[in-house]
Amino acid sequence: MAEAALDRLTPEQLIAAGTPLTRLYIEAAPGSGKTTVSAYRFGVQRFALASDPRAVVAVSFTRSATAELRARVRSTWGRAAINPPHRIVTLDTVVYDLLAHLLHTNKLRWPGGHTELEVLDTWKAHYPTRYTTREPVVELEGRQIVTAHTYRHAKGNHLGQHDFETAVNDGQCTHDNVRAILEQALSVPDITGCLIDYFATTTRALIVDEIFDANSLDLAVVELAAQAGLHITVVGDPWQALYGFRGARPDLVPTLIERAEMATLQLTASFRWRTSHQEDLATALRRSEPTTVPSAVLDGVDVVLAREWKPLWNTDPRVLPLAFRSASGNTQEAASTLLLNRLTRSAFGEHATYVTDAAATLRLDEDARARLEPRLDAILARLADKEDLTGTLADLTAAIATESSARIPGKHPSQIERLRQLRTRLLHPFDDLILGLTTHQAKGREWDAVAVRFEASDTRALHVGLDRDNEDHRKLYVALTRARRRSLAV
Numbered sequence: 001m002a003e004a005a006l007d008r009l010t011p012e013q014l015i016a017a018g019t020p021l022t023r024l025y026i027e028a029a030p031g032s033g034k035t036t037v038s039a040y041r042f043g044v045q046r047f048a049l050a051s052d053p054r055a056v057v058a059v060s061f062t063r064s065a066t067a068e069l070r071a072r073v074r075s076t077w078g079r080a081a082i083n084p085p086h087r088i089v090t091l092d093t094v095v096y097d098l099l100a101h102l103l104h105t106n107k108l109r110w111p112g113g114h115t116e117l118e119v120l121d122t123w124k125a126h127y128p129t130r131y132t133t134r135e136p137v138v139e140l141e142g143r144q145i146v147t148a149h150t151y152r153h154a155k156g157n158h159l160g161q162h163d164f165e166t167a168v169n170d171g172q173c174t175h176d177n178v179r180a181i182l183e184q185a186l187s188v189p190d191i192t193g194c195l196i197d198y199f200a201t202t203t204r205a206l207i208v209d210e211i212f213d214a215n216s217l218d219l220a221v222v223e224l225a226a227q228a229g230l231h232i233t234v235v236g237d238p239w240q241a242l243y244g245f246r247g248a249r250p251d252l253v254p255t256l257i258e259r260a261e262m263a264t265l266q267l268t269a270s271f272r273w274r275t276s277h278q279e280d281l282a283t284a285l286r287r288s289e290p291t292t293v294p295s296a297v298l299d300g301v302d303v304v305l306a307r308e309w310k311p312l313w314n315t316d317p318r319v320l321p322l323a324f325r326s327a328s329g330n331t332q333e334a335a336s337t338l339l340l341n342r343l344t345r346s347a348f349g350e351h352a353t354y355v356t357d358a359a360a361t362l363r364l365d366e367d368a369r370a371r372l373e374p375r376l377d378a379i380l381a382r383l384a385d386k387e388d389l390t391g392t393l394a395d396l397t398a399a400i401a402t403e404s405s406a407r408i409p410g411k412h413p414s415q416i417e418r419l420r421q422l423r424t425r426l427l428h429p430f431d432d433l434i435l436g437l438t439t440h441q442a443k444g445r446e447w448d449a450v451a452v453r454f455e456a457s458d459t460r461a462l463h464v465g466l467d468r469d470n471e472d473h474r475k476l477y478v479a480l481t482r483a484r485r486r487s488l489a490v
């Protein structure tokens with residue numbers, strides 16, 4: 001299978017996929033095959049030295065981008081390509097593995113002596129939180145990890161100190177906690193050495209897709225891997241850096257490339273565009289030339305993109321977004337997310353984005369979720385059948401209560417509103433529903449026809465030409481380069 005598919009790569013893609021260069025940076029525009037080449041390179045490195053027992057690891061930053069890369073490797077090389085120890089994971093997973101190694105080898109000690117941790121995406125899906133500037137944190141005191149607290153400039157949803165200490169003592173933490181500890185640990189010289197040894201003995205190659213989403217700790221981890229002598233490939237497009245709000249440092253990528261002495265290869269041809277119109281649009285955007293995007297009706301559109309989830313719900317009743325908003329830990333919202341998930345599974349075969357958080361908020365395990373499915377389907381049928389939102393809400397709350405110990409407050413305007421939104425979608429045949437995603441979730445993916453929800457500022461930006469140094473402009477750029485055939489504004 002792999003051999004036949006290899007015929008398709010262009011000479012420059014083949015070189016990028018197969019070059020024996022040990023430090024490589026592949027920079028290219030959307031649709032030029034960055035992820036395709038990453039997937040090929042994974043297989044090349046994976047099957048090249050069968051006698052080397054060490055892992056080939058490919059990473060990306062979000063779950064959706066990582067899933068995309070994994071799917072490409074599987075279809076190019078077959079499932080066996082990712083048999084352990086080889087793997088395709090988020091960089092967060094690699095960061096956790098480094099901390100776990102330090103705990104296993106007793107270089108660092110976690111409260112309660114844990115050497116394996118349960119790492120949560122956020123506390124708020126699991127514990128009650130308060131909206132406050134006081135955030136409980138973990139810190140390094142010598143070799144011992146301890147709990148403490150700090151005051152942030154901006155308020156956030158944070159655990160109370162007592163709950164935090166109990167959770168940490170039980171071996172729970174968030175990815176942010178893991179990152180904080182590793183960041184502090186990296187300033188301890190023998191720890192750096194220990195991690196370099198760990199990389200050198202366990203891993204032979206590291207491939208990083210979407211490198212411009214990396215923050216300074218991620219970049220430090222890649223640099224450690226380079227110091228350990230691993231084959232390193234980093235892949236990305238500076239025009240597609242979207243995670244400034246989460247601390248990404250696209251500005252530091254050139255420093256990594258220089259310090260690790262990486263050779264740069266470019267991929268110059270793009271394969272995504274199937275119409276001259278889409279090709280012209282992509283070219284004009286990247287050259288910062290003034291341009292416009294036609295607005296049109298949604299018929300025939302495969303996906304609608306917006307910066308946030310909320311505007312997607314107000315775009316058109318046929319647009320079914322994969323989330324109401326990012327998980328907040330609210331039990332009512334979690335209940336409606338379970339309902340949404342049944343609908344997105346039926347309509348698109350995709351899970352609601354935060355369904356795992358919702359299940360955690362409602363303290364539902366796999367079995368409880370499976371038992372709830374037919375009841376949720378019956379509630380959806382009722383919701384489609386008659387406009388009794390209050391009655392349906394009571395049904396939903398009662399159904400969840402049969403499996404969940406979490407308290408779900410009664411009727412609430414925003415809960416009724418979510419059911420109303422779901423009902424408007426249920427009034428359309430599934431075939432008419434259109435997938436709604438945020439630009440972040442759509443990154444790295446492609447469809448034939450993509451509608452982009454425009455703000456007034458987007459139209460103005462296109463009018464003068466996009467500025468690569470402006471993150472909002474880059475978001476617009478990513479959204480407008482997802483379509484193979486046509487992009488349109490709504």
Ligand SMILES: Nc1ncnc2c1ncn2[C@@H]1O[C@H](COP(=O)(O)OP(=O)(O)OP(=O)(O)O)[C@@H](O)[C@H]1O
Nearest residue numbers: 008009010029030031032033034035036271272444
């Ligand atoms: N040599 C080729 N011939 C034909 N199609 C190709 C070739 N290389 C890549 N493609 C196709 O082009 C499309 C874009 O490729 P890919 O997603 O790898 O690009 P990318 O550079 O990672 O894009 P993005 O910047 O959006 O992440 C995919 O459908 C892929 O299968």
Ligand SMILES: [Mg+2]
Nearest residue numbers: 034035036444
């Ligand atoms: Mg890609």
